[in-house]
Amino acid sequence: MALLTIPDEAQTITGHEAVTAYLHACGIDYERWTPAHPVAADATEQQILDAYAAEIDELKVRGGYVTADVIDVSAATPGLDEMLARFNREHWHDEDEVRFIISGHGLFHIRPEAGPVVSIEVSEGDLIRVPRGTWHWFNLCADRRIRAIRLFQDKAGWTPQYTDSGVDEKFLPVCFGLSHLPLNSQTNL
Ligand SMILES: [Fe+2]
Numbered sequence: 001m002a003l004l005t006i007p008d009e010a011q012t013i014t015g016h017e018a019v020t021a022y023l024h025a026c027g028i029d030y031e032r033w034t035p036a037h038p039v040a041a042d043a044t045e046q047q048i049l050d051a052y053a054a055e056i057d058e059l060k061v062r063g064g065y066v067t068a069d070v071i072d073v074s075a076a077t078p079g080l081d082e083m084l085a086r087f088n089r090e091h092w093h094d095e096d097e098v099r100f101i102i103s104g105h106g107l108f109h110i111r112p113e114a115g116p117v118v119s120i121e122v123s124e125g126d127l128i129r130v131p132r133g134t135w136h137w138f139n140l141c142a143d144r145r146i147r148a149i150r151l152f153q154d155k156a157g158w159t160p161q162y163t164d165s166g167v168d169e170k171f172l173p174v175c176f177g178l179s180h181l182p183l184n185s186q187t188n189l
Pocket of ligand 1: 087091092093136138160
């Protein structure tokens with residue numbers, strides 16, 4: 001279940017209906033795919049795509065997406081920091097950013113046209129659609145792990161276009177969910 005925070009207002013929003021409604025008002029689609037289809041931790045990309053074929057096909061029809069793949073990164077991924085550095089600054093795409101989280105965690109920040117910046121911590125079972133043109137940035141959480149299905153209208157449109165606003169520098173890339181912190185961190189809380 002996604003966890004929303006509005007840092008400028010020191011506000012946290014939880015619960016499916018409240019999260020969905022707040023994000024909808026920001027132009028962001030959020031939903032849960034339930035029941036989740038069990039996939040093994042070592043499932044191949046194709047096994048994951050097959051397990052969620054029905055949901056992917058429905059989304060393709062709804063959003064005009066033509067391809068789907070699976071992104072899979074961890075702390076062991078070569079060049080991870082360079083990869084993240086492309087997306088942790090405020091940017092937009094000429095393409096929707098659609099992610100269904102299979103495992104791990106991620107932190108989206110969205111800067112709506114109106115209203116404060118909202119941070120969205122996504123985890124297993126969350127589907128998020130950031131429409132093309134939306135200002136946003138992305139970080140991993142402490143587990144530095146995410147496996148997610150991505151959908152594309154046109155992969156060429158997914159190149160980040162930077163705003164260079166500097167707004168992203170005012171927000172800490174901190175995830176507030178506790179379940180994925182290292183065990184020694186939890187015991188110290
Ligand atoms: Fe992006």
